[in-house]
Amino acid sequence: MHKSSPPKRATLEDVAKAAGVGPMTVSRTINGHPYVAEETAKRVRAAIRQLDYRPNHAARMLTGQLSRSIGLIVPDLADPFFSVVSHAVQETARESGYLVWLAASNDDLSIEAAQVEQMTHHPVDGILLVPVDSRDRYLKAVATGTTPVVTIDRYIEVASTDSVEVENRAGARMAVEHLIGHGRRRIACVATNSHLRTIKERIAGYEECLREARLPRAKVLQLSSLAEAKTTMAALFNSGNRPDALFTTNNASTIWVIETFREMNIEAGKDVALVGFDDVDFYTLIRPPITSVRQPAAELGRMSARLLLQRIKGDSASSSVRTVLPVSLVIRESCGCERKE
């Protein structure tokens, strides 16, 4: 009752023999080449079915074919933003017959570099990357390497590759201007991961707005955990300089602020207005619903995947492009707007 030992995969040669033809005929049949007599093709297909033959892609790659695979490296797969990006990339790739290697860097540069390296070995036809540190030197080698690279959300500062980004500064301005429109004057900013260019841009947009409105430049809180958020915000709100509005620079900081508000019994939209950067589905479920700047996450994934696929198809002539996607303000209630029925 034992399985008949190592069930080795059938090879093209096996199929050829079984069908009584040469290997080339089998190859041509599989690849839909013209010039195979229908009669012969039938025999080949029968043999394939009977032997349960599956082409070995590794062998194909060796003959100089494309691997039909790309790599995607994001900081965190479980993050609501990156999981949507990843889903879109995967879907776009699949539509073009591509398979995708997916890796998470966990915000660790050495993991990121190792994953890029490993993917390069395989080799992949191209890599999609959300770089942890857009200035690290290793990126230079990656960017000038033989494998096309497109970065998502952030561009590489030490070299030039294609990138697909989002209007960070303009988005922050929309948020802060809306707050100002509500008559808020002491607007603070809560940030995390502020070493990232994207966050820096958002902070810059925030500061720009305050300057233009001749408002005092309020505090920018740089936080790295919920616990820190709680103590730091308690201090801020008990100081003489209590803010009447908050701009949060990404979903993590927005969520920390919401939790902290709960503890401090602050009602967003009343006591203090709140607008966050990066919209998340469940913001509609929170009371009050959170007003936020919406990034086109799926579009980001789709665009970058398409761009990479184009590069792979030989469009390596043109110089690298930075694509910047627009964002939009989704007005709900945490900013102070009335509930609309």
Add this chain to the structure above:
Amino acid sequence: MHKSSPPKRATLEDVAKAAGVGPMTVSRTINGHPYVAEETAKRVRAAIRQLDYRPNHAARMLTGQLSRSIGLIVPDLADPFFSVVSHAVQETARESGYLVWLAASNDDLSIEAAQVEQMTHHPVDGILLVPVDSRDRYLKAVATGTTPVVTIDRYIEVASTDSVEVENRAGARMAVEHLIGHGRRRIACVATNSHLRTIKERIAGYEECLREARLPRAKVLQLSSLAEAKTTMAALFNSGNRPDALFTTNNASTIWVIETFREMNIEAGKDVALVGFDDVDFYTLIRPPITSVRQPAAELGRMSARLLLQRIKGDSASSSVRTVLPVSLVIRESCGCERKE
């Protein structure tokens, strides 16, 4: 100023020539084989660096080596549950030097089958799968194929493979018993995707509980969209048989119920108690916070990946095992419990 035409990758042979040794010596050096004179190894490593040589994994695979890659197919990468599972799988795989192909089936059986097929071609060393339909015939071929398969969250009914699942029935019982403990007597169930075994089990657990408590078997609502949830629930709550508690079978249905409650001005925990299956981070942010059955998503990912890796390492002797992970009830307030400070 043009790049010097096709920057072809250096091969092992190139390195060998540059270092003045045979190809085998290079191969051995790379693979950390003993018996390479340190003197020689140095020359080889220098040549590797100078030529920026990267081993071609495809060639390696052809010689019968493992691919050091696994495939993972989930229904939806953007789903909070599966994104956590995926992240854990990826991390576990990486720790063992494995790369993972990640694909989403979008609940489409033909996409799933096509992805499995494509991964098989590559070929991968093993596949992790959340089957869309655990009874489809194609799974039979997959399960008996030469590539090890481990299913996650659901087991294959038409064949036997390893699986890592969760205590669906027991989890549902915990939820419903808790509701009964609160004195609720007319407990309805809101389900979606009820063709899935997991959901069926949860419903079975729910019904079992009611029977044991000699409560009338209330309605099981089978919904497939938020819109449907709204109309169906309105009808139910306006009927003579208004439930005083709801058990929702997964995160989608829980969220639909929350949205519907909002519209109907029903406060969970007061008018109607609510306990859901599948816990999601942001349930703490909702008012009232949602009580739910927590599945160990990360653990599910880790366990299944480890199991698959073991199978790949030749542990194909033992017969397939179904691992069932325990769940826990996370008590918050939507069930009627008091807020704890």
Add this chain to the structure above:
DNA sequence: CTGAAAGCGCTTACAG
């Protein structure tokens, strides 16, 4: 400690 030979499973020219 090191290398020449053969082969992994395919495909690209080249012939017919």
Add this chain to the structure above:
DNA sequence: CTGAAAGCGCTTACAG
């Protein structure tokens, strides 16, 4: 329309 030869970049025996 079809096939024999050579080669893709490695590694596994086999020798030395």
